Amino acid sequence: MEIVIAFLFVAIVLFGVDRLMLWLERRGHVNWRRTKRRDLSGEPTAELDTLLAHSSQEPKRP
Structure with missing residues (x-):
């Protein structure tokens, strides 16, 4: 009986x-x-390849 109550709950x-x-959803x-x-x-997209390519050109830290 408890299993029936659990399923109903x-x-x-x-x-x-x-x-x-x-x-x-109705409210947005x-x-x-x-x-x-x-x-x-x-939709506009950000090209991941160009974002990653610029990160490799950053100056190296000492």
Whole structure:
């Protein structure tokens, strides 16, 4: 009987967390289930190779 109560408690907690996350999503704080992912191909990118190449040209410390 205790295992049934434990499963019900877990289900209720998960349902509550899901509702909380949906509420936060409506307010614009998180992307949970309703919002699709952004297309990152159009976003500006920082080229990691150029950032790392400049760090090797720094003066050496004595």
